[in-house]
Amino acid sequence: EDGMRITGHEGLHTPYTVSVTLTQRNGLAVTCGSDGMIVMKYMTTTRVGVPKAARDEESRMLLSRGTVVRRMRDGSSVVQLADGAVMRKGPGESLFVITTIDGRRSRVVNPPTADELEAAKGKASRGRRGSTKINPADLERYEALSAAAASGATYEPLLGVSGEGAATAELDPETSTLVRTCDGTTVAEYHDGTIVTRHADGTTIRTSPSGVQSVGGAGSVMVEADGYASVTFDVGIDTTARAHSRGEKVPIAKGGERVRNRLAMPDGTRVVTTYNTKVTSKVRGKVAVVRPDLTEIVAEDSPVEPSLNTIQFRPKAIWTGGSVLYEEKTDPEPVDEEASEPDLVCGAYFFNMLDGSMRVEDGEHNVFQAHIGEGRQGEVDVNLAGVTDGMKAEAVVNDPKQPRLFIVERDGSASELLRGSDIKGFEAAIEQGALAVSRSEAEECFGDPEDLHPHTQHIFHINLPRPSVKGCFGAVYQTDEWMHRRLPVCARVTPELIPRAPASALAPSVTLRRVWIQTIPLSPEGRAELINSLATWERWCMEREESFDRFAVSDERSTEEVEEEKAIQKQLIKAYKEKKKAKKREKEKAKKAREDAARRAAAANRHAMASPGSPQPVAPPEEEE
Numbered sequence: 028e029d030g031m032r033i034t035g036h037e038g039l040h041t042p043y044t045v046s047v048t049l050t051q052r053n054g055l056a057v058t059c060g061s062d063g064m065i066v067m068k069y070m071t072t073t074r075v076g077v078p079k080a081a082r083d084e085e086s087r088m089l090l091s092r093g094t095v096v097r098r099m100r101d102g103s104s105v106v107q108l109a110d111g112a113v114m115r116k117g118p119g120e121s122l123f124v125i126t127t128i129d130g131r132r133s134r135v136v137n138p139p140t141a142d143e144l145e146a147a148k149g150k151a152s153r154g155r156r157g158s159t160k161i162n163p164a165d166l167e168r169y170e171a172l173s174a175a176a177a178s179g180a181t182y183e184p185l186l187g188v189s190g191e192g193a194a195t196a197e198l199d200p201e202t203s204t205l206v207r208t209c210d211g212t213t214v215a216e217y218h219d220g221t222i223v224t225r226h227a228d229g230t231t232i233r234t235s236p237s238g239v240q241s242v243g244g245a246g247s248v249m250v251e252a253d254g255y256a257s258v259t260f261d262v263g264i265d266t267t268a269r270a271h272s273r274g275e276k277v278p279i280a281k282g283g284e285r286v287r288n289r290l291a292m293p294d295g296t297r298v299v300t301t302y303n304t305k306v307t308s309k310v311r312g313k314v315a316v317v318r319p320d321l322t323e324i325v326a327e328d329s330p331v332e333p334s335l336n337t338i339q340f341r342p343k344a345i346w347t348g349g350s351v352l353y354e355e356k357t358d359p360e361p362v363d364e365e366a367s368e369p370d371l372v373c374g375a376y377f378f379n380m381l382d383g384s385m386r387v388e389d390g391e392h393n394v395f396q397a398h399i400g401e402g403r404q405g406e407v408d409v410n411l412a413g414v415t416d417g418m419k420a421e422a423v424v425n426d427p428k429q430p431r432l433f434i435v436e437r438d439g440s441a442s443e444l445l446r447g448s449d450i451k452g453f454e455a456a457i458e459q460g461a462l463a464v465s466r467s468e469a470e471e472c473f474g475d476p477e478d479l480h481p482h483t484q485h486i487f488h489i490n491l492p493r494p495s496v497k498g499c500f501g502a503v504y505q506t507d508e509w510m511h512r513r514l515p516v517c518a519r520v521t522p523e524l525i526p527r528a529p530a531s532a533l534a535p536s537v538t539l540r541r542v543w544i545q546t547i548p549l550s551p552e553g554r555a556e557l558i559n560s561l562a563t564w565e566r567w568c569m570e571r572e573e574s575f576d577r578f579a580v581s582d583e584r585s586t587e588e589v590e591e592e593k594a595i596q597k598q599l600i601k602a603y604k605e606k607k608k609a610k611k612r613e614k615e616k617a618k619k620a621r622e623d624a625a626r627r628a629a630a631a632n633r634h635a636m637a638s639p640g641s642p643q644p645v646a647p648p649e650e651e652e
Contacts, residue, residue: 047326
């Protein structure tokens with residue numbers, strides 16, 4: 028209803044992974060991969076209607092530690108880190124210049140591989156810092172550069188310090204918070220360990236306190252920017268998932284399906300990325316999308332069995348609580364062995380990206396599968412429930428899909444004739460809180476002057492979620508206190524300098540009006556009148572049919588006479604064509620004669636000019652056609 032488009036496709040950076048791209052009407056496209064990476068961009072060729080941070084930006088990539096890799100329109104790159112450091116690389120350059128929050132500048136190039144990073148981290152943890160060139164404290168920066176290099180950039184060896192930048196540090200008089208600034212970037216470090224970093228473009232990165240750890244044990248990071256989706260990363264879970272994907276062993280306590288990141292779209296859509304480290308699990312990464320109306324889309328990858336790389340579409344009518352834990356919880360809910368598991372197959376659509384097929388199983392367990400891949404393109408397999416080889420039992424449908432009846436008027440307006448079962452889905456969505464609906468009191472009305480009894484009119488006003496440009500995470504998720512921390516007073520700028528999206532990017536409030544007209548059953552008198560009207564209409568139709576042929580002309584000739592006339596017509600047409608060809612030949616012959624006479628006259632004129640005193644020949648007059 029709100030115009031959002033959701034597509035599933037292969038992963039952008041890692042083999043055997045899947046990605047889901049959500050595109051809003053304002054051009055914001057967000058791609059969430061099962062490998063934990065998130066890419067955002069505005070699909071527009073102009074700068075009108077986009078936030079200030081996106082006007083000069085081509086795209087931005089978000090990494091697990093809160094790092095933001097920005098690709099600019101002029102070909103340059105900017106890497107923003109959670110600790111306030113900023114890396115910049117100009118158009119056509121191969122060197123990144125990093126500026127830390129304390130003003131140190133250096134050139135960083137040639138990012139190491141993941142294996143080199145882990146090896147350097149292990150050496151440093153054992154106290155052998157002199158044997159490696161990589162500092163574990165710079166692991167976040169090198170991961171950002173590795174992600175940037177994966178998209179095509181090349182680098183050279185690491186250089187030393189080349190200069191000092193302008194940096195300041197002060198204490199907030201109200202909260203005694205340490206506030207440091209450098210080149211438009213502000214970092215506030217609170218006493219409880221919360222770190223709030225605001226970069227020059229308005230991107231805000233919040234790091235959770237050291238005492239409030241996530242499920243993975245390494246804290247969480249939230250990234251927000253005006254006009255973009257808000258994201259939180261579980262650093263510990265993401266680190267464990269990356270290590271497991273490289274074949275390393277992980278602790279059993281950190282095993283199972285865990286949430287790597289959560290994303291909140293401005294319109295209220297939730298996206299959760301998980302990773303499963305269980306040995307028995309064939310599915311590793313998963314991206315689950317839940318729309319505000321409880322429609323769910325789940326993308327799964329499987330490096331163990333690529334045929335399980337599927338995209339699932341679950342309509343809102345079969346919502347049973349979701350396929351993953353959408354809310355933050357320290358541990359998964361205990362499984363009740365006696366309770367039956369919810370049916371997550373019936374009514375859902377499964378799209379296999381490997382073989383190009385779509386599979387759906389309805390509520391009666393009838394299976395339909397369509398193929399669009401090579402080899403079986405256009406084929407459809409149907410497996411009806413109850414039909415078995417060797418048995419004559421016919422398929423039985425207990426709850427068939429009823430047809431829908433629409434009445435379309437000549438002025439373009441239309442209405443639908445509803446049954447009691449047709450409104451169950453709408454009423455269920457209201458009960459589950461998926462729709463913000465205000466309902467007016469029922470009132471009597473006459474839809475047609477010839478109606479025998481009044482109708483009852485029900486009016487519903489549905490308020491669509493209004494997209495916001497800032498602070499959209501708390502609207503759809505449960506949040507902690509550190510997620511709402513703001514910069515201290517001394518670090519806040521004037522209101523006119525705060526980055527905001529332009530007015531054209533703010534969506535207006537939209538309210539849908541739905542009207543139900545409830546008609547009471549016909550009385551015996553009304554039914555008799557309806558039957559008489561139908562009989563009158565049928566008689567009129569019969570009379571109309573009989574009057575259609577009253578001016579018809581019949582041909583009383585025999586078949587031989589008709590065929591003979593056709594043969595004569597063919598001979599006449601042939602004679603006309605021959606006559607036309609003969610006339611054309613005569614015209615061409617006369618034209619040729621005139622051209623020959625003209626050439627002879629021209630030759631005589633040239634001879635007379637060469638011999639003075641000789642009589643001049645006169646060209647014969649042209650004949651008229």
